[in-house]
Amino acid sequence: MSVVFKNRLVRWIDHRMPIFSSLHHEMYEYPVPRNLNYLWNFGFLAGLMLIIMIVTGIVLAMHYTPNTTMAFESVERIMRDVNYGWIIRYIHMNGASMFFILVYIHIFRGMYYGSYKAPREILWMLGVVIFFLMIVTAFIGYVLPWGQMSYWGATVITNLFSAIPWVGEDIVTWLWGGFSVDNPTLNRFFALHYLLPFVILGVVFLHVIALHRFGSNNPLGIDMKRPQDSISFHPYYTIKDAFTIGLFLIFFCYFIFFNPNYLGHPDNYIPADPLVTPAHIVPEWYFLPFYAILRAIPSKLGGVLLMGGAIAILFVLPWLDRSPVRSGRFRPMFKWFFALFVINCFVLGYCGANPPEGHFILISRIATAYYFAYFIVILPLLSVLEKPKPLPASISESIYQPKNHLE
Amino acid sequence: MKLPSFLLKLAIVSALSLTTSATSVFGETTEIKIPQQEWGFTSLFGTFDRAAQQRGFQVFREVCSACHSISKLSYRNLTEIGFSTEQVKSIAAQDQVVDGPNDEGEMFERAALPSDRFKRPFANEQAARANNNGAYPPDLSLITKARPDGINYLYALLIGYQNPPSDIVVPDGRYYNHYFPGHQISMPSPLPSAGLVSYADGTEATIEQMAKDVTTFLAWAAEPEMEYRKKLGVQVIFFLTVLTILLYLAKRRIWARLK
Ligand code: HEM
Numbered sequence: 001m002s003v004v005f006k007n008r009l010v011r012w013i014d015h016r017m018p019i020f021s022s023l024h025h026e027m028y029e030y031p032v033p034r035n036l037n038y039l040w041n042f043g044f045l046a047g048l049m050l051i052i053m054i055v056t057g058i059v060l061a062m063h064y065t066p067n068t069t070m071a072f073e074s075v076e077r078i079m080r081d082v083n084y085g086w087i088i089r090y091i092h093m094n095g096a097s098m099f100f101i102l103v104y105i106h107i108f109r110g111m112y113y114g115s116y117k118a119p120r121e122i123l124w125m126l127g128v129v130i131f132f133l134m135i136v137t138a139f140i141g142y143v144l145p146w147g148q149m150s151y152w153g154a155t156v157i158t159n160l161f162s163a164i165p166w167v168g169e170d171i172v173t174w175l176w177g178g179f180s181v182d183n184p185t186l187n188r189f190f191a192l193h194y195l196l197p198f199v200i201l202g203v204v205f206l207h208v209i210a211l212h213r214f215g216s217n218n219p220l221g222i223d224m225k226r227p228q229d230s231i232s233f234h235p236y237y238t239i240k241d242a243f244t245i246g247l248f249l250i251f252f253c254y255f256i257f258f259n260p261n262y263l264g265h266p267d268n269y270i271p272a273d274p275l276v277t278p279a280h281i282v283p284e285w286y287f288l289p290f291y292a293i294l295r296a297i298p299s300k301l302g303g304v305l306l307m308g309g310a311i312a313i314l315f316v317l318p319w320l321d322r323s324p325v326r327s328g329r330f331r332p333m334f335k336w337f338f339a340l341f342v343i344n345c346f347v348l349g350y351c352g353a354n355p356p357e358g359h360f361i362l363i364s365r366i367a368t369a370y371y372f373a374y375f376i377v378i379l380p381l382l383s384v385l386e387k388p389k390p391l392p393a394s395i396s397e398s399i400y401q402p403k404n405h406l407e
Numbered sequence: 408m409k410l411p412s413f414l415l416k417l418a419i420v421s422a423l424s425l426t427t428s429a430t431s432v433f434g435e436t437t438e439i440k441i442p443q444q445e446w447g448f449t450s451l452f453g454t455f456d457r458a459a460q461q462r463g464f465q466v467f468r469e470v471c472s473a474c475h476s477i478s479k480l481s482y483r484n485l486t487e488i489g490f491s492t493e494q495v496k497s498i499a500a501q502d503q504v505v506d507g508p509n510d511e512g513e514m515f516e517r518a519a520l521p522s523d524r525f526k527r528p529f530a531n532e533q534a535a536r537a538n539n540n541g542a543y544p545p546d547l548s549l550i551t552k553a554r555p556d557g558i559n560y561l562y563a564l565l566i567g568y569q570n571p572p573s574d575i576v577v578p579d580g581r582y583y584n585h586y587f588p589g590h591q592i593s594m595p596s597p598l599p600s601a602g603l604v605s606y607a608d609g610t611e612a613t614i615e616q617m618a619k620d621v622t623t624f625l626a627w628a629a630e631p632e633m634e635y636r637k638k639l640g641v642q643v644i645f646f647l648t649v650l651t652i653l654l655y656l657a658k659r660r661i662w663a664r665l666k
């Protein structure tokens with residue numbers, strides 16, 4: 001269905017460059033399954049969060065100084081002397097946490113409803129690329145204020161590359177631009193921290209192109225077959241997304257205005273000091289599960305490989321889970337292993353927050369084992385062993401049954 | 408449908424317990440239980456007590472500033488805790504700061520102006536250490552944000568000097584403080600006795616009173632935006648709540664078109 005625009009200028013431009021028709025096509029009439037639940041709102045929210053991060057980040061960059069002698073001071077200047085600087089910084093700082101909360105829910109959603117399965121493999125893999133880039137961006141960003149945790153976190157994490165045989169030490173020196181984390185490191189981290197969000201933006205664009213090829217998956221995990229199965233994006237999902245933006249912003253603003261340092265670490269308000277090591281070096285909460293995997297392994301190289309593997313394995317998830325049924329709702333056994341997987345991630349996070357001593361070592365090893373077993377053993381086996389429940393014939397049919405799944 | 412929402416709830420609950428338990432393991436500091444005090448200003452809508460802030464400034468000025476800087480603050484910031492511009496000018500003028508170079512290329516001393524940052528007691532870290540048995544008195548501009556449970560910790564630290572247990576030998580130049588990580592601090596008790604300062608408003612300067620006041624002052628120094636932040640937060644969240652309710656109603660109405 002092609003549209004006729006009322007405005008003549010719009011019509012004139014659109015005839016030569018059909019940007020308005022594409023927008024109309026992709027954001028107005030774009031068909032969406034009518035039975036999406038609220039877990040499908042988190043992708044839109046993550047996109048909004050990316051924009052918020054870019055906008056606040058650019059404003060911060062106007063006042064920030066990437067130099068070891070001035071970085072900490074310049075952030076404090078933003079907090080105290082720049083008009084509304086504290087809001088900008090607290091939005092950006094807490095925004096990183098919010099971004100990860102949204103994206104983690106978004107990822108778990110995809111894993112439960114089998115959104116990674118054919119024909120959405122590329123969509124899924126682009127998502128994993130975004131997640132990986134976010135991790136790098138957030139890690140690098142955390143170094144910029146040049147507090148104690150910035151400095152020591154950067155030292156610990158960049159040092160991991162030294163585990164690579166033969167060239168490890170050289171790679172670390174190359175990353176640092178010297179023989180320790182110092183001014184060249186801070187400077188390049190700033191350059192990269194400015195660059196990467198725009199790379200993310202580009203990948204998000206591809207992610208959406210891939211999404212729009214087959215449209216959203218849905219809680220039933222079956223394709224849209226009939227016109228009644230879908231509704232247009234606008235106004236139905238635009239208004240639904242707008243409502244959840246409101247809810248999310250309330251949650252977000254609680255942290256910004258009433259508890260801005262709750263998710264952070266007090267040591268980062270101490271200026272970086274290469275001579276004083278903090279008692280415990282802990283990363284931001286969103287890295288804790290991966291940090292636990294890293295430390296669960298007695299060998300440094302092994303830990304690094306498993307930590308990388310924990311993310312890399314997500315890339316091949318579409319080929320590990322061979323079950324033809326997408327939605328966990330119709331998979332009686334998968335459901336419970338998935339629930340355990342989510343709980344297991346929290347267990348890993350808990351271990352990551354604690355020093356690797358005593359029973360935490362054992363727990364984090366078991367949890368690491370389950371993390372990988374879920375992908376390598378459980379999902380492939382379930383594809384063979386599990387007998388899925390019968391699927392409904394179509395989305396619209398399931399809606400008109402007495403049990404209403406609309407929301 | 409049940410499972411995702413169950414997991415969401417689980418996530419929220421465990422996230423809350425994770426962060427609270429995690430803060431208690433971040434650093435051995437918190438293995439020592441820090442007693443919780445009543446602070447009017449830490450509550451959701453709480454504001455600072457101006458009189459306490461000003462008394463706290465007096466304690467800082469007369470006691471702590473011999474060793475500690477608050478270099479992120481300028482004299483002019485004192486107007487935010489109720490000092491008049493005139494008072495700030497005369498407070499600043501009590502300090503001599505180095506300025507320059509002048510037209511002859513010489514550095515010179517002059518009285519501080521409200522726009523200057525607070526004068527540091529020592530020229531640099533080395534000088535500070537040399538005067539404090541090798542220990543460095545940290546800058547206090549951010550101290551309550553830079554320690555776990557910083558406000559209660561600071562207060563506890565100031566009143567936490569005790570005689571060491573008999574099995575512990577405290578080396579020279581160190582003092583036993585129950586709340587300091589490792590218990591052996593290089594700062595001699597800064598508030599050893601009542602009446603160290605005499606408050607103009609007639610408040611009795613007990614050790615606890617001085618500790619409380621200077622903690623209030625330093626909590627403000629660390630988060631001078633706090634009162635405005637909360638005030639703005641109330642307005643923003645009120646606005647968002649109304650907006651969200653309207654959006655929800657609109658959503659209901661639009662979705663009702665679907666049969
Ligand atoms: C993918 C989106 C982004 C993420 C996840 C992210 C993450 C972070 C994090 C965790 C911090 C440390 C906050 C703190 O403790 O103070 C930070 C700081 C910073 N970021 Fe970003 N950021 C993003 C986008 C951007 C962009 C687009 C820019 C600029 C163009 C930017 C500029 C800065 C600056 C200047 C700082 C240092 C100031 C400060 O520490 O508050 N960020 N970022």
